[in-house]
Amino acid sequence: QSFFAAPVVEEITKGAFLFFTIKNLKFDNLTDGIIYGGAIGLGFGMTENFLYFITYSNTLSQWLTIVIIRTLFSAVMHGVATATLGAMLGYSKFRPGKSKMFYAVIGLCSAIFIHFAWNLTVSFESTAILGILFLIFTVAIFIVIFSISLNREKKIIFTELKKEAGLGVIPEAHLKILNSIKRTNKGWIEENIRKSYIKAATTLAFRKLQYKNSVGNSKIFYENEVKHYRNFIKNLLEET
Structure with missing residues (x-):
């Protein structure tokens, strides 16, 4: 039971x-x-x-x-x-x-x-190996799914931030940096704002996606979030 x-x-x-x-x-x-x-x-x-x-x-x-x-x-x-x-x-x-x-x-x-x-x-002793193999297979599938999801996130960030670059919110030169491991490097932006800038830019990308996929009060909320992060990024970059 x-x-x-x-x-x-x-x-x-x-x-x-x-x-x-x-x-x-x-x-x-x-x-x-x-x-x-x-x-x-x-x-x-x-x-x-x-x-x-x-x-x-x-x-x-x-x-x-x-x-x-x-x-x-x-x-x-x-x-x-x-x-x-x-x-x-x-x-x-x-x-x-x-x-x-x-x-x-x-x-x-x-x-x-x-x-x-x-x-x-x-x-059961006779089927224990099947359980272990089943779990290993399931974990392997999840690793693949997780990798695919991470790549999808990169595409979302690049696509949404490319539009922001067109609006003048973020510099064009930052697009590939924000979407890669290079963002952890020092020197491409003032170090005192780097972490805040990365967090704000990636959050903006996802808030834009959420705005597109939401309805009603949620849509209004995410619209305001998009405006907030745009202004935050602009003010942050103006200080440098």
């Missing part, structure tokens, strides 16, 4: 924390969903493991084996499962109400399935 109950109860519990987190303005997209979901899942998994470790009363060698297996695989499973839900919530945050609910349900069901598949396979 715990095969069915534990994945449902635990994924809904972790999902509740994630639903609260999605309200944060910093939660912008699929990448954020993976990061926040993974962090919540790993935190839950490590807490569960700790409670399990301090109550496990068999021999020392068996205890050490359990510590290694649960740390390397069980905690990761929790991270991947909740990251799946997070990815769907991030992807759907600025979509219409019905589709938002659809993706949330798909994400939760996927998280429960990953959790259930792991519990079922590792509960």
